Amino acid sequence: MKKRLSGKRARSRRIIMHSAKRLFEEKGIGHVTFNDIAEESEMCRTTIFNHFATINDLYYALIDEEVKDLVDLYKSGGKTGKDAIEELFQKLLEDTEKYPVLASKLLNNAMIRDDEAPAFQRIESIVWENLPDLPEHEKDDRVVMITGVYYALLNHYFINKKEFDAARMHETFCRLAAPYMC
Structure with missing residues (x-):
């Protein structure tokens, strides 16, 4: 099992994941992009990619x-x-x-x-x-x-x-x- 992150990186990851959950629930998994997640989480797309290579x-x-x-x-x-x-x-x-x-x-x-x-x-x-x-x-x-x-x-x-x-x-x-x- 992977070790949990701490600090700012962990906080960013939690925000991204929470935003993605809301969007996946609302729009459906196949209809959510990294741009959508970046906008929802109020982060730049690069930050999303720093945490996750793909949807x-x-x-x-x-x-x-x-x-x-x-x-x-x-x-x-x-x-x-x-x-x-x-x-x-x-x-x-x-x-x-x-x-x-x-x-x-x-x-x-x-x-x-x-x-x-x-x-x-x-x-x-x-x-x-x-x-x-x-x-x-x-x-x-x-x-x-x-x-x-x-x-x-x-x-x-x-x-x-x-x-x-x-x-x-x-x-x-x-x-x-x-x-x-x-």
């Missing part, structure tokens, strides 16, 4: 940052078992509520990303670690069901054009995933 690099940085934040939350939260899983997905659902279109696209692209440690695999690892001791195939099944509840909720809300509401989604997540967490 795809920026896009993947957003995936990595989201997952890193979730992993950091898990590590600092001190929760284990069902509580850790619920907290992890509560944060993921809160982020999804803010940027539902982007979250869906990031998730789908992260799953097919071809690198040595796919981002969302780290989330599955946290779920795995917090399940009770079971035979491997049973733990695998539970990871599939728990993470599947999140994916299903996301799809259900899009298909039915429901307003994304993290609190309501988290309540549904807990109810549907509960049988698989213990």
